Amino acid sequence: MLRLYKQEVFKLLKKRSTLILVVLLVMQNIVFAIFADVDSTHFIPKRLFIANFSTSSYLTLVMIAAAAAIITSEFEYDTLKNLVPHATSRQAIIISKWLAILTYSLGLYLLISLLSLLNKFLFFNQTFALTDKIAGMKIPIWQQWLITIAGGYVNLWLILSLVFLIAAALKKSSTAISLGIVGYFSLTIIGTLMFQLIKKWEFLKWNPLNFLNYPSQLIFPQIVGKMTRLSTTQLLWGNLVYIMIFLGIGLYFFSRKEA
Amino acid sequence: MENTPAALTVQHLNKFYGHHQTLFDVNFQCQPGHIIGLVGANGAGKTTIMRSILSLARHQGQISIGPDPVAFNHHAALNRVGALIESPGLYPYLTGREHLKLFVKDDAQATTSIATLINQLHMENFIDERAQKYSLGMKQKLGIAIAFLNQPQLIILDEPLNGLDPQATHDLRALILKQSAAGTTFLISSHILGELQRLADDLIVIDHGSVVKETTMAELLAQSQHRVQLTTNDDDLAVTILQAANYHVSMGDGLLVDITDQQSVEKIMQLLGDQQLLIQDIRHLDDDLEASILKIIAQPEAQHA
Numbered sequence: 127m128l129r130l131y132k133q134e135v136f137k138l139l140k141k142r143s144t145l146i147l148v149v150l151l152v153m154q155n156i157v158f159a160i161f162a163d164v165d166s167t168h169f170i171p172k173r174l175f176i177a178n179f180s181t182s183s184y185l186t187l188v189m190i191a192a193a194a195a196i197i198t199s200e201f202e203y204d205t206l207k208n209l210v211p212h213a214t215s216r217q218a219i220i221i222s223k224w225l226a227i228l229t230y231s232l233g234l235y236l237l238i239s240l241l242s243l244l245n246k247f248l249f250f251n252q253t254f255a256l257t258d259k260i261a262g263m264k265i266p267i268w269q270q271w272l273i274t275i276a277g278g279y280v281n282l283w284l285i286l287s288l289v290f291l292i293a294a295a296l297k298k299s300s301t302a303i304s305l306g307i308v309g310y311f312s313l314t315i316i317g318t319l320m321f322q323l324i325k326k327w328e329f330l331k332w333n334p335l336n337f338l339n340y341p342s343q344l345i346f347p348q349i350v351g352k353m354t355r356l357s358t359t360q361l362l363w364g365n366l367v368y369i370m371i372f373l374g375i376g377l378y379f380f381s382r383k384e385a
Numbered sequence: 386m387e388n389t390p391a392a393l394t395v396q397h398l399n400k401f402y403g404h405h406q407t408l409f410d411v412n413f414q415c416q417p418g419h420i421i422g423l424v425g426a427n428g429a430g431k432t433t434i435m436r437s438i439l440s441l442a443r444h445q446g447q448i449s450i451g452p453d454p455v456a457f458n459h460h461a462a463l464n465r466v467g468a469l470i471e472s473p474g475l476y477p478y479l480t481g482r483e484h485l486k487l488f489v490k491d492d493a494q495a496t497t498s499i500a501t502l503i504n505q506l507h508m509e510n511f512i513d514e515r516a517q518k519y520s521l522g523m524k525q526k527l528g529i530a531i532a533f534l535n536q537p538q539l540i541i542l543d544e545p546l547n548g549l550d551p552q553a554t555h556d557l558r559a560l561i562l563k564q565s566a567a568g569t570t571f572l573i574s575s576h577i578l579g580e581l582q583r584l585a586d587d588l589i590v591i592d593h594g595s596v597v598k599e600t601t602m603a604e605l606l607a608q609s610q611h612r613v614q615l616t617t618n619d620d621d622l623a624v625t626i627l628q629a630a631n632y633h634v635s636m637g638d639g640l641l642v643d644i645t646d647q648q649s650v651e652k653i654m655q656l657l658g659d660q661q662l663l664i665q666d667i668r669h670l671d672d673d674l675e676a677s678i679l680k681i682i683a684q685p686e687a688q689h690a
Contacts, residue, residue, distance in 0.1 A: 204472070205474035207441050207470055208474050210439065214464075
């Protein structure tokens with residue numbers, strides 16, 4: 127398993143797109159910090175900092191593409207036939223891929239979070255302090271920042287587990303990426319409708335899209351909680367259960383694939 | 386020797402695609418250190434057998450590498466197997482050397498064994514280029530090198546000569562013979578039967594998903610038809626003489642005479658010489674592997690009998 131994991135990380139690091147996308151994420155992060163420095167009316171520094179200067183959203187798109195490609199490229203390049211004889215089982219192959227993506231996502235989150243912190247001290251040291259509070263909020267900025275990162279990371283894996291499932295079932299990168307992105311933006315698109323439906327039929331609160339509200343509810347537990355009809359703890363466990371279910375189904379599909 | 390387990394054992398192998406059966410109760414063994422040729426027409430089932438051995442395809446039946454069974458999703462024993470199946474599966478963004486680093490076992494000899502393989506297959510000129518720029522022959526060489534990595538006990542090669550130039554074919558032949566002498570077992574499928582004839586110790590002939598012949602190369606060639614082509618100063622008289630001595634003679638470009646242990650070339654020359662016939666030219670026209678295989682495939686039932 128360790129050898130398979132090392133192979134996946136090796137391939138990930140050798141892909142040109144990996145480095146290019148990391149550079150683009152870093153540039154986007156810095157450019158948004160500069161925007162906030164230049165025009166703090168339209169680009170509010172405190173809010174941008176809490177959202178890692180919007181890089182978390184772009185990072186999610188990068189991770190969706192990476193998670194889809196790490197599975198489907200083996201079918202596209204016909205390389206699964208090299209991996210299977212070197213592994214004890216197909217399950218070991220897909221688990222090594224999850225672990226590689228887990229490492230990649232943790233690394234990227236760490237990178238952009240530290241970069242955002244660096245931006246804060248470079249550009250906004252005089253503008254706000256980490257211990258300040260945004261109007262109407264009970265917790266300081268640094269705490270809000272960390273909660274947003276943690277909640278976003280849990281949600282990222284809810285999306286990625288779905289992408290892994292689709293990629294393993296259909297072997298098509300484009301479909302997995304498309305559905306992952308649709309899943310990611312679906313809350314924005316049908317969020318209001320979903321809350322109305324949950325109000326009417328309470329059992330719908332258990333649908334996976336509702337669990338994408340986890341980061342928002344961490345920051346605004348009272349307001350968002352009334353709409354999701356779930357406690358913050360329920361949202362966390364729901365996320366984890368759905369992640370396990372999606373990964374489990376993906377594992378089942380992948381372990382049945384002929385190479 | 387009897388206590389040494391076969392390097393590969395295939396028992397009652399059947400393969401279905403839906404309701405369509407493509408392999409029918411395939412059974413054979415590969416002895417350690419032997420080079421086994423797997424031959425048959427297109428679609429006979431050679432690649433499907435190899436894919437089943439490598440757990441790339443679902444199948445029914447038992448497959449063992451040495452004493453260890455392998456199944457579709459439990460195949461730790463395949464760690465001792467190297468393979469090139471159909472076209473090489475390569476990552477276009479990796480160089481050849483990176484491919485070898487990716488699959489080499491992380492031990493003290495890793496760098497040396499990679500360098501040796503690069504040298505043996507003459508890949509120095511392109512090994513540090515990305516695989517997306519490779520020609521068919523370069524890809525094939527790299528696929529072969531990956532199969533040979535980590536000193537596997539069994540190497541499975543499916544049409545390894547595809548795209549190889551004469552020098553590369555020579556290099557591969559030398560490498561196979563060297564590894565075989567060191568104890569590695571080979572299972573090779575190839576349509577280039579002349580090359581297989583030079584390499585293989587044993588042969589398994591597949592037709593329509595069944596094993597129709599399992600033999601050694603020496604035995605097969607010994608059973609094949611041996612003929613001589615004669616030109617004399619009086620071919621008509623020569624025919625009469627030889628037919629009177631119960632030789633099977635046909636007229637082609639000269640006389641074509643079947644020879645056996647009893648009806649040898651020496652006796653032909655003696656018979657014709659006794660009648661003062663002058664032999665102007667004589668050539669052996671033995672069946673090669675290709676002709677032998679074609680005969681087996683043409684009459685599979687006869688071979689089973």
